[in-house]
Amino acid sequence: MWKIHPEGRKMLVLALVFFLAVGVGMYLLAPKLILPFSALAVFLLGFIGYFFRNPSRDVLLTNNNVILAPADGRVVVIEEAEEKEYFKDKRLQVSIFMSPTNVHVNRSPIGGMVNYFRYHEGKYLVAWHPKSSEQNERTTLVIDNGSSEILLRQIAGAMAKRIVSYFDEGQRVEQGVDIGFIKFGSRVDLFLPLSARLDIEIGDKVKGNVTVIGRL
Numbered sequence: 751m752w753k754i755h756p757e758g759r760k761m762l763v764l765a766l767v768f769f770l771a772v773g774v775g776m777y778l779l780a781p782k783l784i785l786p787f788s789a790l791a792v793f794l795l796g797f798i799g800y801f802f803r804n805p806s807r808d809v810l811l812t813n814n815n816v817i818l819a820p821a822d823g824r825v826v827v828i829e830e831a832e833e834k835e836y837f838k839d840k841r842l843q844v845s846i847f848m849s850p851t852n853v854h855v856n857r858s859p860i861g862g863m864v865n866y867f868r869y870h871e872g873k874y875l876v877a878w879h880p881k882s883s884e885q886n887e888r889t890t891l892v893i894d895n896g897s898s899e900i901l902l903r904q905i906a907g908a909m910a911k912r913i914v915s916y917f918d919e920g921q922r923v924e925q926g927v928d929i930g931f932i933k934f935g936s937r938v939d940l941f942l943p944l945s946a947r948l949d950i951e952i953g954d955k956v957k958g959n960v961t962v963i964g965r966l
Contacts, residue, residue: 755855757914757931758802765798804855807959809926812861814895817946817963818926819956820859820902821938823848828952833941836866836892836901841941844948844963846956848936856904856938857958858893860966861925865899866892867918889915889930893923898966901941904932926959942966 754762769791777784809818827845832838848854868890887906892899904913915930917923932938940963948964950956956963 753804753806754799755802755804755928755931757933758798761802762795762798765795769795801850801854803853804928805853807857807926807957809959812925814860814862814925815897815966817859817900817940817942817966818857819846819958819961819963820929820940821846821848821856821956821958822853823938823956825950825952825954825956826937827939828948828950830944831941833901835868835890837899837941840944841901842944842946842948844940844942844950846938846940848932848938853958854932854936855928855958856902856930856932858923858925858927858929859902859940859963860893860895860900861923862893862895864891864917864919864921864923865894866890866901867915869913869915887913889913891915891917891929895966898943900943900966901939902929903939903941904930905937905939906932 773784773787773791776787823846825844826847827843829843830840831843833841870888889904891902893902904915906913912933913930917929923929942964943966946964946966949962950964
């Protein structure tokens with residue numbers, strides 16, 4: 751069971767108004783084209799609805815030492831890396847690439863206090879580019895579960911032109927709630943303590959709120 755994310759509802763309304771206006775003009779000026787145009791409009795509206803789908807995925811057993819996948823997609827990076835913005839030391843990086851066909855809702859991997867949030871303007875390199883984590887448009891969110899901090903970074907890709915985030919510093923976030931949305935192909939990075947134990951491997955397909963990334 752899924753519903754359309756609020757970010758998609760706005761786009762659907764705008765698209766519907768646009769297609770109706772163009773359709774009326776086409777009906778008056780070029781009536782022979784109204785059928786193929788209507789078919790195209792229905793297809794595009796269906797794609798928008800599908801892209802902005804938000805499946806209902808409640809966390810069955812809340813455990814803030816268990817790291818749930820923050821997004822749907824494929825694991826493309828697992829490595830020790832220097833996190834230069836907040837921790838400024840080596841962390842265990844896990845990167846999840848979201849293709850345009852994946853659910854693009856971002857969910858909180860653990861529950862806790864938001865200790866840090868920043869939005870950065872930037873480039874639009876392809877999301878799997880090694881430099882995209884530092885040079886693309888992105889947000890950085892650090893969550894403290896009381897004993898450990900993890901960093902989640904939303905990264906815009908070549909097609910993604912808007913990142914939406916719903917939490918700011920000083921707010922408390924529950925495990926599994928929607929924390930943001932990235933429109934079209936994009937990527938999410940997690941920076942975890944080096945002591946974290948991972949349950950995934952490169953190439954694995956993961957689902958937000960379903961797949962266990964690892965344990966703190």
